[in-house]
Amino acid sequence: MEELRTDINDVYAEFFTEMTKSCDGNKAAGARARKASLELAKLLKQYRKESIESAKK
Numbered sequence: 001m002e003e004l005r006t007d008i009n010d011v012y013a014e015f016f017t018e019m020t021k022s023c024d025g026n027k028a029a030g031a032r033a034r035k036a037s038l039e040l041a042k043l044l045k046q047y048r049k050e051s052i053e054s055a056k057k
Helices: 004-021 027-056
Strands: none
Touching: 004 027
């Protein structure tokens, strides 16, 4: 679970950086932010699954 937390934190930082650049008008950064958002969604779903499993124990 600790590794997952680190992964989520890293991908969120990447997303935030690229989103900020995108808001400043960088179109390529927008594409990178969208890609990072998909990865973040995947990691958050994995967190939800692991969290539910650990709560059942």
